[in-house]
Amino acid sequence: MPRVYVASDLVDAQLLADVLHGHGIAARILNAHAAGALGELSFIDVRPEVWVSEPRDVARAEPVVAAHDRRGPSAPDRRCASCGEPNPASFASCWQCGGWVEPAESA
Numbered sequence: 864m865p866r867v868y869v870a871s872d873l874v875d876a877q878l879l880a881d882v883l884h885g886h887g888i889a890a891r892i893l894n895a896h897a898a899g900a901l902g903e904l905s906f907i908d909v910r911p912e913v914w915v916s917e918p919r920d921v922a923r924a925e926p927v928v929a930a931h932d933r934r935g936p937s938a939p940d941r942r943c944a945s946c947g948e949p950n951p952a953s954f955a956s957c958w959q960c961g962g963w964v965e966p967a968e969s970a
């Protein structure tokens with residue numbers, strides 16, 4: 864089972880896994896729990912990893928991963944109005960509590 868991506872955090876890993884699933888590619892996240900759900904243990908150098916279940920899917924996954932990677936730094940996180948959790952700009956609702964995510968005021 865090949866690794867295709869090392870994420871900056873669990874949200875990043877989950878977002879990519881969801882996109883891969885949308886392309887019909889089975890993907891798994893490893894180290895999801897080691898990184899800490901709230902990112903407060905980020906000083907520990909264990910990052911979530913995205914693995915493709917089928918080796919034959921790697922070639923199809925590569926452009927998806929590349930597109931995901933380009934998107935990352937250019938899209939600032941937005942904070943949940945309910946719990947204050949940062950969410951990726953592509954999220955309309957909070958990944959943690961499901962609350963409304965405020966639109967970014969400055970990009």
Ligand SMILES: [Zn+2]
Pocket residue numbers: 943944945946947948957958959960961962
């Ligand atoms: Zn929230």
